[in-house]
Amino acid sequence: MPELPEVETVGRALRPQLLGRSIRTISAHIESLRHPLTLQQDASLCGAPVAAVTRRAKYLTVALANGRGILLHLGMTGHFRIEPADSAHRKHDRLEFFLDNDQVWRFNDIRRFGIAKAVNVDAAGNPLEGLPALGPEPWDPAWGGAALHTWLSRRIAAIKPLIMDPRCVVGVGNIYASEALHRARISPTRPGKSLSRKACDRLVCEVRKTLEEAIEAGGTTISDFRGVDGSEGSFEQELLVYGRADAPCLSCEKGTILRSVQGGRATYSCAKCQR
Known part of the structure; x- marks a missing residue:
């Protein structure tokens, strides 16, 4: 299972490719991952530019400028790719986010234990719901x-x-x-x-x-x-x-x-x- 360094690595790689971009459409190729997938039905996730990509524990949030966002967890086998929109999707690609620059951001998850759901976010891009009770980050000054x-x-x-x-x-x-x-x-x-x-x-x-x-x-x-x-x-x-x-x-x-x-x-x- 990807741990904090792997999730931080993914977040850092996504950030320059997603910031300022907007999602045109979302396609789901399966009904559920760990939870039912409903993002493809949420119009608020399309059209607004990405304002931040944040991490909390092993969760990533792609926050939009309209106060909405996508909460993500890689689960056991999840990974992302960003590639030309006309490229063929691969086996186990579960979600596709088609971007406004003719690229597609894909979520591939063999074991389907990942998470992808719409949430509200604060001004810093952190999710306002959807996270379990969590302790401090390792670099939090309060954790010594x-x-x-x-x-x-x-x-x-x-x-x-x-x-x-x-x-x-x-x-x-x-x-x-x-x-x-x-x-x-x-x-x-x-x-x-x-x-x-x-x-x-x-x-x-x-x-x-x-x-x-x-x-x-x-x-x-x-x-x-x-x-x-x-x-x-x-x-x-x-x-x-x-x-x-x-x-x-x-x-x-x-x-x-x-x-x-x-x-x-x-x-x-x-x-x-x-x-």
């Missing part, structure tokens, strides 16, 4: 070591699923949770409340650095993720633990990377340097 330490103080669950909980902080998916915990030298199985304030400071720092580096690399392509131009993310080359089971630890050069399962998700760590 002190806030994390307080949030964890009464939680006995393991730190990895806790740091992936969007009520704690948004956008820390499975790959980046394993990587950030390794960089912070924290075992993924440690109870949340056992982390000291100093450990929380380290973890916040490494979460931010890991996500920033992944964004600069265009995300991580493990299976299905593709950018708007079809390119793959290159952060996979920088992974220290994820997907490296039984390999030597690159950080301490003494341990071996172990694979375990937490909450149904694969976890990778080094027992020598993560405590």
